[in-house]
Amino acid sequence: MLSVRNVSKSFGGLLAVDRCDLSVKEGSIVGVIGPNGAGKSTLFEIISGFLRPDLGSITFQGQEIVGLPVHRIARAGIIRTFQIPRALNRMTVLDNLMLGPQNQAGERIWNAALCRGTVRSEEISIRDKALVVLELFDLQSMKDEYAGSLSGGQKKLLEMARSLMADPKLLLLDEPFAGVNPSLSSKLIQRIKELRDKGLTIMIIEHGIPYVVELSDEIYVLNKGAVMAHGTPQEVVSDKRVLEAYLGDGR
Numbered sequence: 001m002l003s004v005r006n007v008s009k010s011f012g013g014l015l016a017v018d019r020c021d022l023s024v025k026e027g028s029i030v031g032v033i034g035p036n037g038a039g040k041s042t043l044f045e046i047i048s049g050f051l052r053p054d055l056g057s058i059t060f061q062g063q064e065i066v067g068l069p070v071h072r073i074a075r076a077g078i079i080r081t082f083q084i085p086r087a088l089n090r091m092t093v094l095d096n097l098m099l100g101p102q103n104q105a106g107e108r109i110w111n112a113a114l115c116r117g118t119v120r121s122e123e124i125s126i127r128d129k130a131l132v133v134l135e136l137f138d139l140q141s142m143k144d145e146y147a148g149s150l151s152g153g154q155k156k157l158l159e160m161a162r163s164l165m166a167d168p169k170l171l172l173l174d175e176p177f178a179g180v181n182p183s184l185s186s187k188l189i190q191r192i193k194e195l196r197d198k199g200l201t202i203m204i205i206e207h208g209i210p211y212v213v214e215l216s217d218e219i220y221v222l223n224k225g226a227v228m229a230h231g232t233p234q235e236v237v238s239d240k241r242v243l244e245a246y247l248g249d250g251r
Contacts, residue, residue: 001024001025001026001060001061001169001170001201002023002024002047002058002059002060002078002170002201002203003023003024003057003058003059004020004021004022004023004043004047004056004057004058005021005056005057005058005059006019006020006021006055006056006057007019007020007021007043007046007053007055007056007057007058008020008053008054008055008056008225009039009042009046009051009053009054009225010054015224015225016039016042016225017039017042017043017046017053017225018039018224018225018226019056019226020039020043020056020222020225020226020227021227022220022227022230024170024201024203025201025217025218026201027196027199027200027201028196028201028202028217028218029192029196029201029202029203029204029215029216029217030202030203030204030216030217030218030219030220031203031204031205031206031212031213031215031216031218031219031220031233032044032203032204032205032206032219032220032222033205033206033207033209033212033219033220033221033222033236034221034222034223034228034245035223035245035246037224038222038223038224038225038245039222039224039225039226040205040222041083041174041205042225043205043222044080044172044174044203044205046058047078047172047203048070048073048074048078048080048172049065049068049069049070049072049073049074049078050070052066052067053066060073060076060077060078060170061076061077061169063076065078074166076169077167077168077169077170078168078169078170078172079163079166079168079170079171079172080163080171080172080173080174081156081159081160081163081171081172081173081174081176082159082174083174083175083178085152085155085156085158085159086159087147087148087150087155087158087159088147089146089147089148090146090147090148091146091147092143092144092145092146092147093134093139093142093143093144093145093146093147093150093158094127094130094131094134094143094144096147096158096162097130097133097134097158097161097162097165098123098126098127098130098165099162099165100130100162100163100164100165100166101126101129101165101166101167126165129165130165131143133161133164133165134161136161136164136191136194137157137158137160137161137187137191138157138187139154139157139158139161142154152179152180153179153180153181153184153185154184156176156177156178156179156180156184156188157184157187157188157191160173160176160188160191164195168200169200169201170201170202170203171195171200171201171202171203172202172203172205173192173202173203173204173205173206174205175205175206175207176188176192176204176206177206177208177211178206178207178208185211189211189214189215192204192215193215204216209237212233213233213236213237214233216233217232218230218231218232219231219232219233219236221236221239221241221242221245223245228241228242228245229241229242
């Protein structure tokens with residue numbers, strides 16, 4: 001589904017991503033781990049179009065996406081979350097979700113005036129879908145609460161729920177477990193597995209290695225911007241180079 005080939009990105013004299021190669025199979029969960037400063041978030045920024053690489057190619061379902069604006073990459077089916085949730089705090093939880101779907105008829109002012117029936121029908125359909133998604137993440141009881149009143153962990157759930165409203169083909173999760181308590185983390189693991197089982201393809205950046213090991217079909221390890229290791233979770237966690245990258249070589 002996704003192919004990243006020879007991608008590099010520098011910021012001044014700092015090489016953040018160094019000739020990175022990775023691929024993602026449809027219907028899989030792929031984890032990306034690495035110590036702080038390894039280039040994980042920069043790689044996500046590049047894949048989702050927020051940054052343009054200095055060189056390299058990225059194809060999504062056979063289409064080159066390097067150079068496309070963010071909204072076109074999103075419409076192609078790549079939707080991402082962020083390390084720090086970006087909830088609209090003064091809107092309700094339900095309204096946050098209802099903003100998620102792309103190309104809504106009501107976004108065009110002439111439709112609001114000339115096609116009120118169509119706009120209203122679509123709005124009802126989106127609301128019904130949002131209620132189903134909220135139930136999936138156990139947020140239905142908070143649908144009328146302001147998003148700003150949610151805990152940090154609940155905002156993580158809200159952001160993932162809102163991303164699903166855009167019908168992603170590939171979902172990029174940027175540190176979904178950061179700041180989430182163990183109870184919510186267990187719930188989040190189950191939801192991510194359910195999404196994969198329904199056919200959604202997922203990439204995860206995460207510092208919490210146990211979460212990635214439990215969820216991922218494959219794991220890539222970045223270190224100093226380059227892919228240092230790749231394989232199954234069992235292969236990666238038993239690789240001495242990975243331990244050295246995180247903990248030092250002990251010498």
